[in-house]
Amino acid sequence: MTSLPAVRGAHLVGSINQPTAKDTLAIVAENLGGHVARIPDGEVGERYHWILFQGARFEAVDGLSRVPGEPFMIAGFDLRRIVLDGTVAAAELKFGPLGYAEAALASYQDFKALRDAGSIAQGTRFQVAIPSPLAPLGSFVAVADQPAVYPAYADAIRREIAEIAAGIPAEDLAIQIDLAVEFSHIEQVPVAGNTPDCWYVLGADPSSERIIEAATSMAAAVAAAVPDDVQFGIHLCYGDVAEKHFVEPSDATYLTAVANALSEKITRPIEFLHLPVPIERDDAAYFAPLANLELHPETALFLGLVHHEDGVDGAARRIAAARPAVAEAGFSEFGIATECGFGRGPAERTAPLLRLHADIIEAANA
Template identity: 30%
Template sequence: MVDVAVDTAVGVHLVGGMKAADSETAMRLAARILSGHLYALPDGETGERNQWIAWQLDKLTGIEGIEHAGTKTMPAPENRAYAEMPALAVDASVTELPARSLGYADAAEESYAIFRRLREEGAVPPDVKFQVAVPTPYATVVAWVHEQDQERFFPVYAKAIAEEVKAIGRVVPANDLLLQFDVTLEVGVLTGAFVAAGRMGTMEFITGALRDALDAAPGVERGVHFCYGDLGHRHFTVPKDLSLCVQLGNAIADQIEFAHMPADRETGRSPGYYEPLRDLKVKRLALGVIDFEGEEQRTRELIEAAAKGSGGMRFAAATECGMSKIDERRAGAPSLEDLLALHARFAEPIR
């Protein structure tokens, strides 16, 4: 029985990252605590992947013609941790990236073998899918590449990500796969926190690029994680409501089965934050109502505000972002086990 009087939080969505020693540890722990709550299970994005796209810096600079080139300044993030970002210079000779050089397909193949073994052992329920998250190509290019090289390099990196996605589809059967695209830098550019080169800064380009990225995985269950940033578990822009997420979600609603959206721990306590959801056309929804600091009262308030503001819409319970960096916020932060248990307490099981 959930710890709130509403039944709108049904099931759990794990955004991706989990603070664990390795993928097997992450999957075993999540499956044990959330067995009846999970539709899909990610591998925890452990090891070199635990800082989202930061590992792409090494992957890209290992390719001839791409090198570190100081830093670049982002114009107006509310979280100043985003103000200076590492920067890459990309030579005009880089017109194609080596096959599977970005690492996403290799990581998925390795983790899927573990997932299957755990499922055969009975540690993972038989009807739970394997969830794989990849960034949109827009995210890595805008985050790391110098502005003067972005428009030229974007189609090169987009093609490489599409090939990684296709390779994932070859190692994970479509009926076993849930593919999630992480949409973050798009939100940052549209809210003025970050800058993208030329036409890449327009809503038209952003939605078109997102549709193209989703098209790389036909026949696979797909969704998106909308994010306002997570360095120190603070946003680059604090969302006043979910209107931008709904606008972006509706632009791709015919291509996706689910969308995850953040519930800011302050502004998300107002029902008005969730009122744009009444216009959402996406089939399934997950909301980041589980408080990163483990506060039960705040979690309760977020869920109740979401229920009221959305008009009683059902959603899966989630944190705002992944849980790989839960100790960055403050000393004595809750453990991964504690946060997973908080999900189970505040959401109804789905089976």
Template identity: 35%
Template sequence: MGNNVLLVGSVPFDTVEDVMRNCSEALGPQLQAIPDGEVGERRSWVLRLSYQVFNGHDDLETVKRPQRVNGVEQLMPRSRDDVWLFRVKPGVETVRFGNPGYRLGYAKDAVNSYFVFKTLREKGLIPKGQRFQISMPMVNSVIRPLTFPEAADLARIRPGYEEAIAAELDAILAAIPHQDIAIQWDCAWEVSAVYNKPEGYPGEGDIETHTAPIGRLSKRLPADVALGFHFCFGTFGGWPRFAPADLGRAVDLVNAAVKATGRNVDWVHIPALDRSDDAFYAPLAKLDVGQARVYLGLIHSMDSFPQRLAAARKFLPDFGVAAYCGFGRIPPEEMPKILQDHKNALRLAGLQN
């Protein structure tokens, strides 16, 4: 299949069929894999896990929850200050999650979405050979200081959550043909942490802290399952959540993550700011990702797209294009323009097949 453009994951249409029909019609053969749009509550990325998984867990105490509106409970945070916070209850050394394979919802949704994918492919609406992309937030992007502020709690929760993700993977691999699957690890907190070492959280700014679970989980994937990465500067509360001076630390993390997998990686996605200066892109020359296709998140602010494209190509001559993140927090009515921006980006980059 094509590999010139990547859809990071979330697409704000109502159904999986809407997502796959619209995205395949717009970008079809250019895509290596097609996502299900992370429809419904997955549009909120990791925020849904607070009320679906953590709130009410026997071993966790809810410290803070979003403010009520007109006396009605709110499940979804409305700002960076209006969030869920949790801590481990006294005496609990390891938090574990029951109903393995289904507790987090990724496997259940993947199996349901795969039926739509397979049906549309049989009808010729998805090209043969294209994979179904399943995007899953990495462990430390879920179990992070932003949600679990007591530093000692991270080590009590992360192993159990990794175990739960592993069970979801096993359920996916058991239900869907491997040659049809592409797993994408989403890493946002990992990027933020290595750029902005959090005070009071020992080791949290170290790359090795974040590549260890990547390595363990990636090694569970059979060789015939495709693997990709999405690295992110964050979008909750507005994009970017933080704006680094350059891509240096991101490149270091990408290189280490790919190495940690111990296997072939099919793609890595790296975001880009509204910058066209050489200093921002220069670290791309140090990328060491084997045969992985690199996608740069240049599809935004399209008036300056050619300048950013030219600056990046000075240091990485060959790459595909993508947006800086998924579109789950974008109004659905903006999607036609966004898909057209993707087609325009392919044309401007000379990447049309």
């Protein structure tokens, strides 16, 4: 009989509602420090709403312009579409800094100071999250222009990764790639009014399998920019608008398929993989596809089954339902997380939610 896997460690996706990076790093270290190998800076400041700040980066590029009309404001950001305006050839578009490297290098100074003071344990890594290029591109660029603009924006993402890796010692750094919009394409559901357009898949009416094949190839090309001596991980996501997915996955089939495709195409080490688990799903059917996971041997699996609404008891039900499939996939242990970042929740929830992770781990191994 296959023994059921232990529950070891917690993963923080990235977004955590605290005023500053220093506040985030400190509250994580105090409340969950013994269970996390990596700590993010909380995606504070302009990154609070994930990728919405990237619209200004597109608009600043010579050759790209907003469509005319009144600004379409969401959370203080103009979401009017960006188009090629004809003043610069698409092949000559040049993006400036996107803001990810600047934020990471600044937050890393806070990380070092707290570690030097003994607040953060030695050996803990500083975690930086970067979106796949498809997410900002699909949110801001007109559909007809996305194929032409993608190469320049993907190059800019790779430059951000290179700058981060150059400025933070490899032994201190972990870089996470976030894949979210890909699942709206796979599921063929709109997000914030944006109807999925899978321009990167040749042919009409692309199947989910073909979307997965093409989208994971694009993500793998970005992952290749992360140096081999930097820890690397992947966050798979079904969205987090008002703490809700854009669609609830029927089960973990597509998550498993995407994880396997990325594991096949990415040749560098993948140290961690995070998958979401809806709060309603504590049934074996949701987790059953995970038995087919074929990850790198070094990859630690984290299931986003922590929900503040039902605490230890709810997580225990989901852990019990997940364990057989995870064991069948060959894992002797897995870690836990929330299903996405929790930076859009109230700040006063942060410390209790971090402590909840530790309580769940303790209960699962009692």
